[in-house]
Amino acid sequence: MSIKRALVSVSDKTGIVEFCRELSKLGVEIISTGGTKNLLAKEGVPVIGISDVTGFPEILDGRVKTLHPAVHSGLLAVRDSEEHQAQMKELGLDYIDMVVVNLYPFQETIAKLNVEYEDAIENIDIGGPTMLRSAAKNHAFVSVVVDSSDYDGLLEEIRAQGDTTLETRKRLAAKVFRHTASYDALISDYLSNVTGDPLPERFTVTYEKIQDLRYGENPHQKAAFYRKPLAAADTLTSAEQLHGKELSYNNINDANAALQIVKEFEEPAVVAVKHMNPCGVGIGRSVLEAFQKAHAADPTSIFGGIVAANRIIDEDTALLLKEIFLEIILAPGFTKEALEVLTKKKNIRLLKVGELQSGQNRKSQFVVTSIDGGMVVQESDVHSVDAADLKVVTDRQPTEEELKQLLFGWKVVKHVKSNAILLAKDSMTVGVGAGQMNRVGAAKIAIEQAGEKAKGSVLASDAFFPMGDTVEEAAKAGITAIIQPGGSVKDEESIKAANEHGIAMVFTGVRHFKH
Incomplete structure (x- = not known):
C-alpha cells in the first residue's frame, strides 16, 4: 500500500x-x-x-x-x-x-x-x-x-x-x-x-501540556505540567521563566500557592511559601519594605522557599533576596539591575507573571480536584471582607490599628491549611499554625513560633472557635484582638473569655477552610 x-x-x-x-x-x-x-x-x-x-x-x-x-x-x-x-x-x-x-x-x-x-x-x-x-x-x-x-x-x-x-x-x-x-x-x-450552567451533568475539561516534569511529589511518581486553554496572564501557567532550572512538581504547587496569596493585596506585598503554606507575609510602602517584613516573619522557614511579590523587583530588594537560598522568585517583573544581581545564582528560578488581578478585582474560577475514581469541582475562594462587613461582638471595639491588622491577617489565614491560626503585627505575619487536627493546637503552634512578637499581635482563625480555649491561649500570649467567622454553638463562651481579658473580637460570618 x-x-x-x-x-x-x-x-x-x-x-x-x-x-x-x-x-x-x-x-x-x-x-x-x-x-x-x-x-x-x-x-x-x-x-x-x-x-x-x-x-x-x-x-x-x-x-x-x-x-x-x-x-x-x-x-x-x-x-x-x-x-x-x-x-x-x-x-x-x-x-x-x-x-x-x-x-x-x-x-x-x-x-x-x-x-x-x-x-x-x-x-x-x-x-x-x-x-x-x-x-x-x-x-x-x-x-x-x-x-x-x-x-x-x-x-x-x-x-x-x-x-x-x-x-x-x-x-x-x-x-x-x-x-x-x-x-x-x-x-x-x-x-x-x-447558558448559565457551569456545573452541568457532564463536566469535561481539557488542558495543554506545557512540559514533562522529572517526577512528581517524589522521585518514583511520573508527572507533567498542563495549562488550561485561555488561562489568564496572571497565572503561573502563563508565566515567563527568565532564569534558572526547570520547575519541579513541588515548585509549581508552591509557586501557585504564593501567587494566590499575593493577589490578595493591592498595596506592595511579598509572600514566602513553604510546602503550600505561607511562612512569611508582609506589606509595606515598597516591595523592599514588604520583603523585609516577610523575611523577618520567619527567617528560618523561608530557607529553600518560594517568594512572590506583586511589584517589580528592584536592585535593593534583589540584593537582599540574593543572600537567601530560594527556589523561586515570582513577580510582575524585574529591573535590569535586579536581573544582573539574581542571575548570578545559577539555579534560582525567576518567573515573570502578567499584571496581577488583585484584591476585590479577582474573579472566581472553577477549581478541579482529583479524588480516587472521580473529582470534585468548586468555585475558587476569592471572597473578601472590609471593615464594614465585620461585626464586633465584644465590649471593647478594636482600635484602628488593630482593625488594619485583623483585615491583613484575614487575607492571609484563608490560604493556610486548616485548621489554621495566624498571628499578625505591624503588617506582617508573626506566627502561623497550619494543618492541625484541633484549633487550639494550631493556636499554640502560632503563638510558640511568634514568641515575644505574639504580645500586642492580633489573631485570625479560618473557622469558628468550638469553645473558649483558643481565646484563653491568646490572652496568655498578650494577643489584643481576634478575627474569626463566628457561628459556633459556644460563641458566647469565646465572647465571654474575650471580654474577661479585654480582647476585642470581630466576626466575619464567613469561614475559609482549606484542605
Missing part, C-alpha cells in the same frame, strides 16, 4: 505549502478546499478542488463542502474488504489515503475581548472534525495529520517506504481524538457558561 491521494484543508496554514509541495513531488495527488486550495494553487502546487471529487459545489458560505459520500467513503472504506472494494468500484469512488486538517480557530475566537456569540458559533468546525474522525477511525489504512509539527517526520517516512507505518498511523489517530475531544470540550464549556 502507498499514499496516492491526500485531502488537505487547514485553518492554520503554517508549513502547509512546503508539505504539500513535497507530497506532490512524491507522486501524491492533493485534493483541497476553499482558502487552502487557493493558496496551494497560487504557490504552484498541483491541486484538485473538492468539488471536482464530489461533483457538487461548495455551498452555504463553505459550510457544506466535504460532507459528502465521495469524501467519507474514500476515508472509511476498509481496503482489504472485498465487499467494500466492489462497492467503491461500482460507484466509481476513489480512496483517500491521507487527511491533513486543522480546525476553525474556536479557541482564538472566544479568547477575544467581548467576542460576539454569533462569531463564536460560526467558528465551530463541522466538516473538519468529521473528516478527522473518519480518517482516525480507519487508521489501519489512512494517515491523518492534525499537527504541523508532524509534517517533516511523515515526509521522511514516506520518502523511505512510500507509506507510513501502522504504528505511526495509530499514534496520529490517538492525537486526532485527543484534539477533537479538546475542541469539543472548549465548545461545551463555552456554551455551558453562556
Whole structure:
C-alpha cells in the first residue's frame, strides 16, 4: 500500500505549502478546499478542488463542502474488504489515503475581548472534525495529520517506504481524538457558561501540556505540567521563566500557592511559601519594605522557599533576596539591575507573571480536584471582607490599628491549611499554625513560633472557635484582638473569655477552610 491521494484543508496554514509541495513531488495527488486550495494553487502546487471529487459545489458560505459520500467513503472504506472494494468500484469512488486538517480557530475566537456569540458559533468546525474522525477511525489504512509539527517526520517516512507505518498511523489517530475531544470540550464549556450552567451533568475539561516534569511529589511518581486553554496572564501557567532550572512538581504547587496569596493585596506585598503554606507575609510602602517584613516573619522557614511579590523587583530588594537560598522568585517583573544581581545564582528560578488581578478585582474560577475514581469541582475562594462587613461582638471595639491588622491577617489565614491560626503585627505575619487536627493546637503552634512578637499581635482563625480555649491561649500570649467567622454553638463562651481579658473580637460570618 502507498499514499496516492491526500485531502488537505487547514485553518492554520503554517508549513502547509512546503508539505504539500513535497507530497506532490512524491507522486501524491492533493485534493483541497476553499482558502487552502487557493493558496496551494497560487504557490504552484498541483491541486484538485473538492468539488471536482464530489461533483457538487461548495455551498452555504463553505459550510457544506466535504460532507459528502465521495469524501467519507474514500476515508472509511476498509481496503482489504472485498465487499467494500466492489462497492467503491461500482460507484466509481476513489480512496483517500491521507487527511491533513486543522480546525476553525474556536479557541482564538472566544479568547477575544467581548467576542460576539454569533462569531463564536460560526467558528465551530463541522466538516473538519468529521473528516478527522473518519480518517482516525480507519487508521489501519489512512494517515491523518492534525499537527504541523508532524509534517517533516511523515515526509521522511514516506520518502523511505512510500507509506507510513501502522504504528505511526495509530499514534496520529490517538492525537486526532485527543484534539477533537479538546475542541469539543472548549465548545461545551463555552456554551455551558453562556447558558448559565457551569456545573452541568457532564463536566469535561481539557488542558495543554506545557512540559514533562522529572517526577512528581517524589522521585518514583511520573508527572507533567498542563495549562488550561485561555488561562489568564496572571497565572503561573502563563508565566515567563527568565532564569534558572526547570520547575519541579513541588515548585509549581508552591509557586501557585504564593501567587494566590499575593493577589490578595493591592498595596506592595511579598509572600514566602513553604510546602503550600505561607511562612512569611508582609506589606509595606515598597516591595523592599514588604520583603523585609516577610523575611523577618520567619527567617528560618523561608530557607529553600518560594517568594512572590506583586511589584517589580528592584536592585535593593534583589540584593537582599540574593543572600537567601530560594527556589523561586515570582513577580510582575524585574529591573535590569535586579536581573544582573539574581542571575548570578545559577539555579534560582525567576518567573515573570502578567499584571496581577488583585484584591476585590479577582474573579472566581472553577477549581478541579482529583479524588480516587472521580473529582470534585468548586468555585475558587476569592471572597473578601472590609471593615464594614465585620461585626464586633465584644465590649471593647478594636482600635484602628488593630482593625488594619485583623483585615491583613484575614487575607492571609484563608490560604493556610486548616485548621489554621495566624498571628499578625505591624503588617506582617508573626506566627502561623497550619494543618492541625484541633484549633487550639494550631493556636499554640502560632503563638510558640511568634514568641515575644505574639504580645500586642492580633489573631485570625479560618473557622469558628468550638469553645473558649483558643481565646484563653491568646490572652496568655498578650494577643489584643481576634478575627474569626463566628457561628459556633459556644460563641458566647469565646465572647465571654474575650471580654474577661479585654480582647476585642470581630466576626466575619464567613469561614475559609482549606484542605
